Amino acid sequence: xxIMEHTVNIPAREAGSYKISIGTGILxxxxxxxxxxxxxxxxxxxxxxxxxxxxxxxxxLGRCEVPTYIISPAGEPSKSIDxxxxxxxxxxxxxxxxxxIVVGLGxxxxxxxxxxxxxxxxxxxxxxxxxxxxxxxxxxxIGGKTGVDxxxxxxxxxxxxxxxxxxxxxxxxxxxxxxxxxxxxxxSVKHAVIADSDYFAFIEENIEAILARDNAVLEKIADCxxxxxxxxxxxxxxxxNMRRMLNYGHTIGHxxxxxxxxxxxxxxxxxxxxxxAGLIEIEVGLAKDGRLDRIRQILEKLGVPLELPxxxxxxxxxxxxxxxxxxxNRWPKFVLTSRIGQVYCPNDQxxxxxxxxxxxxxxxxxx
Amino acid sequence: xxIMEHTVNIPAREAGSYKISIGTGILxxxxxxxxxxxxxxxxxxxxxxxxxxxxxxxxxLGRCEVPTYIISPAGEPSKSIDxxxxxxxxxxxxxxxxxxIVVGLGxxxxxxxxxxxxxxxxxxxxxxxxxxxxxxxxxxxIGGKTGVDxxxxxxxxxxxxxxxxxxxxxxxxxxxxxxxxxxxxxxSVKHAVIADSDYFAFIEENIEAILARDNAVLEKIADCxxxxxxxxxxxxxxxxNMRRMLNYGHTIGHxxxxxxxxxxxxxxxxxxxxxxAGLIEIEVGLAKDGRLDRIRQILEKLGVPLELPxxxxxxxxxxxxxxxxxxxNRWPKFVLTSRIGQVYCPNDQxxxxxxxxxxxxxxxxxx
Numbered sequence: 001x002x003i004m005e006h007t008v009n010i011p012a013r014e015a016g017s018y019k020i021s022i023g024t025g026i027l028x029x030x031x032x033x034x035x036x037x038x039x040x041x042x043x044x045x046x047x048x049x050x051x052x053x054x055x056x057x058x059x060x061l062g063r064c065e066v067p068t069y070i071i072s073p074a075g076e077p078s079k080s081i082d083x084x085x086x087x088x089x090x091x092x093x094x095x096x097x098x099x100x101i102v103v104g105l106g107x108x109x110x111x112x113x114x115x116x117x118x119x120x121x122x123x124x125x126x127x128x129x130x131x132x133x134x135x136x137x138x139x140x141x142i143g144g145k146t147g148v149d150x151x152x153x154x155x156x157x158x159x160x161x162x163x164x165x166x167x168x169x170x171x172x173x174x175x176x177x178x179x180x181x182x183x184x185x186x187x188s189v190k191h192a193v194i195a196d197s198d199y200f201a202f203i204e205e206n207i208e209a210i211l212a213r214d215n216a217v218l219e220k221i222a223d224c225x226x227x228x229x230x231x232x233x234x235x236x237x238x239x240x241n242m243r244r245m246l247n248y249g250h251t252i253g254h255x256x257x258x259x260x261x262x263x264x265x266x267x268x269x270x271x272x273x274x275x276x277a278g279l280i281e282i283e284v285g286l287a288k289d290g291r292l293d294r295i296r297q298i299l300e301k302l303g304v305p306l307e308l309p310x311x312x313x314x315x316x317x318x319x320x321x322x323x324x325x326x327x328x329n330r331w332p333k334f335v336l337t338s339r340i341g342q343v344y345c346p347n348d349q350x351x352x353x354x355x356x357x358x359x360x361x362x363x364x365x366x367x
Numbered sequence: 368x369x370i371m372e373h374t375v376n377i378p379a380r381e382a383g384s385y386k387i388s389i390g391t392g393i394l395x396x397x398x399x400x401x402x403x404x405x406x407x408x409x410x411x412x413x414x415x416x417x418x419x420x421x422x423x424x425x426x427x428l429g430r431c432e433v434p435t436y437i438i439s440p441a442g443e444p445s446k447s448i449d450x451x452x453x454x455x456x457x458x459x460x461x462x463x464x465x466x467x468i469v470v471g472l473g474x475x476x477x478x479x480x481x482x483x484x485x486x487x488x489x490x491x492x493x494x495x496x497x498x499x500x501x502x503x504x505x506x507x508x509i510g511g512k513t514g515v516d517x518x519x520x521x522x523x524x525x526x527x528x529x530x531x532x533x534x535x536x537x538x539x540x541x542x543x544x545x546x547x548x549x550x551x552x553x554x555s556v557k558h559a560v561i562a563d564s565d566y567f568a569f570i571e572e573n574i575e576a577i578l579a580r581d582n583a584v585l586e587k588i589a590d591c592x593x594x595x596x597x598x599x600x601x602x603x604x605x606x607x608n609m610r611r612m613l614n615y616g617h618t619i620g621h622x623x624x625x626x627x628x629x630x631x632x633x634x635x636x637x638x639x640x641x642x643x644a645g646l647i648e649i650e651v652g653l654a655k656d657g658r659l660d661r662i663r664q665i666l667e668k669l670g671v672p673l674e675l676p677x678x679x680x681x682x683x684x685x686x687x688x689x690x691x692x693x694x695x696n697r698w699p700k701f702v703l704t705s706r707i708g709q710v711y712c713p714n715d716q717x718x719x720x721x722x723x724x725x726x727x728x729x730x731x732x733x734x
Binding site for chain 2: 098
């Protein structure tokens with residue numbers, strides 16, 4: 001039978017860019033800058049109750065009246081479709097249209113939700129991130145990954161939605177809960193391990209100042225993180241290949257985080273995942289320099305727990321690893337390093353095959 | 368204070384394209400083609416109970432076992448976030464990863480949901496559309512608009528997500544409910560009114576054969592629709608300007624559809640919206656050729672109701688128009704024509720300002 005064919009051409013999307021601004025105490029004068037940088041747009045703020053009680057929302061908005069959604073309770077359990085629905089309906093009730101910009105003020109959860117809400121609201125409006133935690137400033141505010149969790153897995157719903165701007169005030173970290181603060185620094189350690197041995201040495205040398213939340217040192221760390229993550233993201237914005245290096249420690253980490261019922265913080269789970277990746281490197285002969293000891297030492301100084309919760313089993317973790325977003329035929333590839341500051345990248349592949357028995361053996365060592 | 372700045376560059380996204388294939392009875396051999404065209408991907412089918420009972424799902428899959436989500440009940444009330452959640456969780460339970468392609472088999476509702484599920488599942492997987500209704504074949508399967516409704520408005524959640532391929536089998540229309548069949552043809556009339564006076568004349572001359580569901584005539588109509596809509600979409604894929612012409616009749620139409628509590632079908636509401644646009648054209652002096660009579664005649668022959676439900680008020684409709692997705696400062700622009708086949712486009716603006724009193728006057732005429 002005759003088949004007629006039409007071809008619909010999708011034009012190229014032009015290159016774009018966004019700025020990340022880093023400073024100490026910039027929050028107090030930021031709203032005027034956002035109003036100027038995004039004039040003519042309605043603004044809608046997404047934040048959480050922690051940011052309100054810490055005074056950061058007040059510092060940002062001053063006397064400006066801006067429609068705002070306050071996520072409550074703060075944290076991963078609110079990173080759900082229910083919260084997304086509630087945000088979108090709040091925006092609708094405020095008669096907001098496509099001429100709106102969403103401003104996310106908060107940690108990783110706030111940023112992921114705010115970004116995803118922006119990406120889906122009336123088929124997409126811009127988002128601006130003001131990350132206020134170690135994990136968000138180092139990682140989640142940069143790179144355009146957004147999403148919310150399903151009952152079964154993290155970020156089961158999501159979109160790549162690059163921000164229009166990112167503003168990092170390291171002074172906002174002063175009010176962060178100690179456990180959150182330390183766990184979030186794991187992503188900085190990860191950046192150093194995969195991309196920059198000098199940065200790794202800087203963290204080793206300045207660990208006391210980091211834990212004391214010295215603003216000058218925190219600015220330097222933010223600077224390194226943005227340089228490393230921004231550089232990777234602009235090379236491979238939609239995670240076709242190189243960007244997968246950022247997943248170091250995350251394949252086991254995500255499974256551990258999920259298996260703990262999110263009792264472990266993301267950074268804590270990733271710390272265990274980094275140890276797991278280091279153990280895999282030993283198993284496959286990539287770790288003759290004994291670097292895992294140096295990495296373990298710094299994670300111990302950060303004071304993140306490096307043991308798995310007691311009730312986890314190898315089978316449970318393997319099942320969760322099979323569900324990894326990037327799994328192909330129910331098994332993901334793993335990011336490994338060849339030395340501190342360098343990802344193992346044979347044939348331009350930034351994530352490599354690791355057989356299940358090796359992963360099983362490593363998991364038994366972690367358990 | 369010192370502010371450090373980084374710039375993150377987002378590379379251009381390369382141009383792409385997708386094919387629309389049109390034929391009669393192609394459904395029976397289509398699955399082999401999809402398996403060949405998208406080899407190496409897991410497939411996941413989204414459809415609804417009407418397609419199952421009409422036998423189309425069976426015709427598509429034959430004896431192939433493919434994980435499938437069947438939307439129930441069929442229709443707009445299922446176009447909700449709840450259905451989205453259910454689909455994503457079904458995909459997760461099937462251990463599907465990013466190497467999955469979603470195949471939407473059905474009408475506009477199925478396509479919108481399937482496309483939105485594909486756009487959000489693990490931050491996005493491809494979608495293939497197999498539209499089986501007049502409205503989906505003419506309109507919704509082409510162009511990448513996806514979404515689900517909130518309790519307050521249509522497509523409040525959504526994304527632009529271009530399909531990887533579209534397959535149109537006009538023989539699938541044979542089983543379509545008469546009311547749905549006729550309402551869906553309104554989008555074909557719209558295409559003719561905004562873009563092609565010859566196509567409009569063809570519809571006028573062949574209205575009996577169209578209503579008798581003559582496959583040869585339906586192929587010609589599908590061909591015209593794909594040429595017109597595909598042409599507009601590739602010029603302006605993300606609705607920056609020209610694509611807005613496709614919104615002809617939809618500004619009032621969407622308000623009417625929503626105000627009717629979705630008792631009116633989309634095409635029925637758009638038919639009223641097209642009459643509304645024609646009345647606005649008369650008010651603003653764009654309709655000296657009396658073309659509204661020709662348009663009204665064809666809509667009457669299609670047998671779509673052209674009166675508003677009784678309990679609607681002007682205020683209710685105005686409030687809904689203010690909430691239009693494309694509203695700026697709570698008032699949308701309107702698409703108008705200067706003759707059949709030609710959108711009124713002063714200064715390259717495909718949608719123009721119409722003052723509220725004029726819209727109010729037209730609504731009172733419609734009520």
